[in-house]
Amino acid sequence: MQIRTVKDLGAIIRDRRKKADLDQADLAQKVGVSRQWINEVEKGKPRAEISLILKTLDALGVVINIDGERPDKTGKAAQPKTVDIDSIIENARRPKQ
Amino acid sequence: MQIRTVKDLGAIIRDRRKKADLDQADLAQKVGVSRQWINEVEKGKPRAEISLILKTLDALGVVINIDGERPDKTGKAAQPKTVDIDSIIENARRPKQ
DNA sequence: TTACAATGTCATCGAACGGTGACAAATGGA
DNA sequence: TCCATTTGTCACCGTTCGATGACATTGTAA
Numbered sequence A, B: 001m002q003i004r005t006v007k008d009l010g011a012i013i014r015d016r017r018k019k020a021d022l023d024q025a026d027l028a029q030k031v032g033v034s035r036q037w038i039n040e041v042e043k044g045k046p047r048a049e050i051s052l053i054l055k056t057l058d059a060l061g062v063v064i065n066i067d068g069e070r071p072d073k074t075g076k077a078a079q080p081k082t083v084d085i086d087s088i089i090e091n092a093r094r095p096k097q
Numbered sequence C: 001t002t003a004c005a006a007t008g009t010c011a012t013c014g015a016a017c018g019g020t021g022a023c024a025a026a027t028g029g030a
Numbered sequence D: 001t002c003c004a005t006t007t008g009t010c011a012c013c014g015t016t017c018g019a020t021g022a023c024a025t026t027g028t029a030a
Helices: A006-019 A024-031 A035-042 A050-059 A085-092 B006-019 B024-031 B035-042 B050-059 B085-092
Strands: A062-069 B062-069
Touching: A006 A035, A006 A050, A006 A062, A006 B050, A024 A035, A024 A050, A035 A050, A050 A062, A050 B006, A050 B050, B006 B035, B006 B050, B006 B062, B024 B035, B024 B050, B035 B050, B050 B062
Parallel strands: none
Antiparallel strands: A062 B062
């Protein structure tokens, strides 16, 4: 499954927590955060700290990985497969602003 | 590649930024954050906001995905493949604390 | 070396963090 | 239904966030 938003992340965490037969308090203790924090994160808290998120996923045995470039049609910020000469020239132009 | 720590994340971001031929200021503008924030994140800032991290990865065309259970030997918090009856019973026991 | 771009670092500031303690609402079993 | 567990939500508080502006350091091409 692919993760693009904090809501995706919250859904994953809630799903895995339930599959592990843990309540929010159990998971909170395992991770070392408050029960309220787990609750908010599962609902998609946008400003949660990345390291706590990583600890939470780790506690649930969830593996995050990165693929190569995003396939063209899949994401909104598709990457050009070839070198973008124009942008390189643009970057090389002297007055950046 | 697998991501387990904020340092992994920072390394990915720096690597992809350079491959995209962007400097920190370019990426910052694309994501909508300050150049300093990009700088700190690339060095493994542990308390960065998850939503900004996701926006950054998206801007770089980096796809994050989740696999099933972590393979036994790979991670420190390995998940039992079978149902853990003991922990279920423990959870079911009346006085939680 | 000189000069400029890129990166690293600092202080300041308003805003939001996460923890705690408490209570209400929802859920589920007897 | 009753009752306990779980989840959702609130106010308070000390800490840290990320933006800004400035300056130092490093990298690199002329």
